Amino acid sequence: MQTVRKENTLGRPAAWLKEFLQYMRKEYMLYLMILPGVLYIVIFKYLPMYGITIAFRDYKVSSSLFNAPWVGFDNFVNLFSRSAFIRALTNNIFISIYKLIFGFPFPIILSLLINEVRNSKVKKFVQTSVILPDFVSWIVIYGLMYAIFSPSSGAIKGLAEMLGHKGKIPNVLTQKETFKSVIVISHIWKSAGMGTIVYLAAISGIDQDLYEAAAIDGAGRWQQMWHVTLASLRSTIIVLLFFRVGQMMYAGFDQIFAISNDLVMSTADIIDTYVYRLGLEQRKFSIATAAGLFQSAIGMALVLITNYIARKVDPDSAIM
Amino acid sequence: MRKMRKNFISGLSLIVILSLIFALASCSKPTEGGQPTGKPTEAPSETDPAETSEPVNEEPVELSILMSGDNTPSEDNIVLQELGRRTNTIIKMTYVPGADHATKKSTLAASNSLPDIFNTSGDEAIEFKEGGFLAEVGDLIYKYAPNIIANIGENLEKAPINSDGIYLVLDARLGYIRQLNMRTDWLANLGMELPTDLDSLYKVLYAFTYNDPDGDGQDDTFGLCANTNPNMFATIFGAYGIPVNCNIELEDGTVTIWVKHPKFLEAMEYINKLNKDGLIEPDWATIPTMDMFGKLWNGVAGAIEWECVGPTNNWMPSRYTEDPVPTFDFPIIKGPDGSHGTPTTYMSLTSGWAFSSNCKNLEAAVKFANYCMSEEGNELLYLGIEGTMYRWIDKEAGQYELLGEYKDSATHRASGGWVYWYLFAPTHHTEIRTFNKQTQEGVALARKISIPHVYIATPLQTRLEYGADMDQLINEMYVEMLAADGDLKSIYDRYIGEWESIGGTEWEIEATKAWKAQEGN
Incomplete structure (x- = not known):
């Protein structure tokens, strides 16, 4: 009995290997062509992942990545014992949720509106105009915001004075109560236009017969938008939602680093800005890496949960 | 056709192999300088002269320096060129905004690529020393740097970081008071x-x-x-x-x-x-x-x-x-x-200039530092090139005038004037020597009433x-x-x-x- 099993186990891999080699001989050109890409991913994306181990080591700038002593989860315990990190985590969650709730639907709405513009020149002009802010850096945007909101020389002050206002102008850039709104609104202003590209591309692929059929059935513009355009965009929306949810723990380092100040830090400090201070300014690389790994792990969990929900609701929309 | 295909495959394979080699080479650690040891990489020469201001007939030594400030000098300006000529060095200056200075050093340290000369202080200096990033230059200082000894004196060894050797050349200048x-x-x-x-x-x-x-x-x-x-x-x-x-x-x-x-x-x-x-x-x-x-x-x-x-x-x-x-x-x-x-401000015991343990020629770096801490060196770093950028009206009284295009302060700064003056600045540096009367009195008044x-x-x-x-x-x-x-x-x-x-x-x-x-x- 044992002998028979041995023959089988020895025989199967041989057949499999033969088949594989035959296949490779036939398709080797394709595999050779994909090799540089695979090597790129392995070398620049997977091998550096070894660096994540410093989240579990007592790493100092002087240590080697390979011989820093292992400390288990000490860096995570240290991280979560810091009230500043808890504050950053809380801010991170709220800012991300606000950006998701208010920022995610905006490009969809904008795309639907642009799609309804019938004059092609106006349509192109609007499309270009809404995309342009995406190419402006946050530093420049902060400069613009400063020029608008400055209580001493800002455009709003000038306008208010022109209208006869004599009192002080509140500075929205320095008020905790308004700063989260400033973050979300400026984020939408900058990124919504770029977000429309994917949706407009998807809209252009919708079969025009569907609109004609809907029109024949008596559907108006609003009903066509709702039942044809939006319905056809469902898969695209869900896929982009996955990406956005996966980025939930990244609340926008560039933006917040550029536009925040000490007066609003208690509401604006996020994990990335905290990690920057801890890692690059204080050289606490292990704790900073632990924070980064925590972000990634939560991001991945959120993607899996979203995917699971999507699979339950609409199996075709799930990505895994 | 078959030959063409073979050539194509060979070419593609070659590209893939070269890409792989290039990528691996990029990822590997630089071997120059090796692991930081905290020790000088070269023993001081017994025969070299201590003078540094005279150009010698040796190949110029390349020195990398990291400084910070809010000016925007040209990358290869005439002040750095002249400094290089006088010290027989080729200066590779990295000049970053003050706000980015600390993060720049952290990232350079993490990649073991700190420049030959940089300033550091406090906790950062201690971490760098413990990490073996700082070269011990005691012997070289005492042998080749009389200006440093004259300006910093016994404080050099009083600094806690220098308890077991000279790792930090302390700031010789006393900070101003607000x-x-x-x-x-x-x-x-x-x-x-x-x-x-x-x-x-x-x-x-x-x-x-x-x-x-x-x-x-x-x-x-x-x-x-x-x-x-x-x-x-x-x-x-x-x-x-x-x-x-x-x-x-x-x-x-x-x-x-x-x-x-x-x-x-x-x-x-x-x-x-x-x-x-x-x-x-x-x-x-x-x-x-x-x-x-x-x-x-x-x-x-x-x-x-x-x-x-x-x-x-x-x-x-x-x-x-x-x-x-x-x-x-x-x-x-x-x-x-x-x-x-x-x-008030005190003579610093915690901040100053350090030499990287990766520096290939510490002797030249120390001689360079010694020149910068001389009157002549500091004048060059503060006022620029005499006769080209400025001229003395009354040197004893500290009166000078800028010349030609350098009368425009932006041009003067772009050419390197007023930008690098604090690099190994001596105690009685050029800025102090050229104060107008009101500023001299103001500085003295601020110190007189300062709070300990x-x-x-x-x-x-x-x-x-x-x-x-x-x-x-x-x-x-x-x-x-x-x-x-x-x-x-x-x-x-x-x-x-x-x-x-x-x-x-x-x-x-x-x-x-x-x-x-x-x-x-």
Whole structure:
């Protein structure tokens, strides 16, 4: 009995290997062509992942990545014992949720509106105009915001004075109560236009017969938008939602680093800005890496949960 | 066809292999210099001369240097070229904005690629030393750097970081002390005298803001420049006996931070009132430093808390846009109990210039440092090339004039003048030697009335661990109290309670012990 099993186990891999080699001989050109890409991913994306181990080591700038002593989860315990990190985590969650709730639907709405513009020149002009802010850096945007909101020389002050206002102008850039709104609104202003590209591309692929059929059935513009355009965009929306949810723990380092100040830090400090201070300014690389790994792990969990929900609701929309 | 295909496959394979080799080579650690050892990479030569200012017939040595500042010099400017010629070096200068300096060093250290020469201080210097990033240069200094020995002297070995060898060439220059610089032409326009106490200071700042001190009929001025840095109110804090941004010793002997001074709340109430009444920079929370200066230069602000070296010397007259240029004086503001002045500065025992253990020619680097610390070297780094960029009118009196295109300060800076002067600057550096009379008097006055404070030279473990969080909390507390409409004490209590809980109390115990040990108690 044992002998028979041995023959089988020895025989199967041989057949499999033969088949594989035959296949490779036939398709080797394709595999050779994909090799540089695979090597790129392995070398620049997977091998550096070894660096994540410093989240579990007592790493100092002087240590080697390979011989820093292992400390288990000490860096995570240290991280979560810091009230500043808890504050950053809380801010991170709220800012991300606000950006998701208010920022995610905006490009969809904008795309639907642009799609309804019938004059092609106006349509192109609007499309270009809404995309342009995406190419402006946050530093420049902060400069613009400063020029608008400055209580001493800002455009709003000038306008208010022109209208006869004599009192002080509140500075929205320095008020905790308004700063989260400033973050979300400026984020939408900058990124919504770029977000429309994917949706407009998807809209252009919708079969025009569907609109004609809907029109024949008596559907108006609003009903066509709702039942044809939006319905056809469902898969695209869900896929982009996955990406956005996966980025939930990244609340926008560039933006917040550029536009925040000490007066609003208690509401604006996020994990990335905290990690920057801890890692690059204080050289606490292990704790900073632990924070980064925590972000990634939560991001991945959120993607899996979203995917699971999507699979339950609409199996075709799930990505895994 | 078959041959073509074979060639194509061979070519593709070659590309793939080359890509792989290139990628792996990029990822591997640089082998030059090897692992940091904390030791010089080359033994000092016994036969080389100590002189460095004379060009020699050897191949120039390449030296990389990291400096920071808010100027924008050309990458390969004539000052660096001349410095290279005089020291037989090729200088690879990396000049970064001050705000990016610390992060730049951290990333360079993490990739084991710190430049040959860079400045460092405090906790960072200790970490770099422990990590083996700093070269020990004691023998070389004593052999080749008489200017360094003459300027820093016994302090060189007193610094805790240099307890087992010279790793840090301490700053030889004594830092300037802040003081209030007030426009006297505006005071004259308003018929007012220099303020002498907090009440008269308030009245002057009020008049600067609301009584049209420049007489242009516009409501376009305010009293005092400010940003989020408490140093901008150093004189006011000093009137309450508080050395702003410095450590203090309480009556019971506890060493703590300046915001725990018994009169801190009183001082904040005064400053808060200035803000509420609109007497200080309205954009103080967000204004960039250069924009804040701009308000003084353009005749919008009437006073600034800064070392007088800026307002009455370096900015005078080219930065000011008014004609005639403003005039300044330095009022001494006394508080309720007669306290006055701003925090003093001490000869540093914790900051200075370091040589990287990766430096391939430490001997040349030390000779270079020695030249920079000479009178001739510092003149070159501050004023530029004599005869081309400036000429002395009366060198003894420190009077000079800029020449030709370099009369334009922007051109002068772009060419390297006034940019690198603090690189191994000697104690009596060129800037001090060229002060005008008012600035000399102002600097002396500020030092005379300066407030002593606790200065701990040893690194504290609690700061290494919690420093970033503790500092951030104090910054937030200060700006919140400055901007507050309501009760300052509740804000203060909340933040101080948190500061103590995140490591502040632990730090106070460690700092008190260190201070007592340092003072020999």
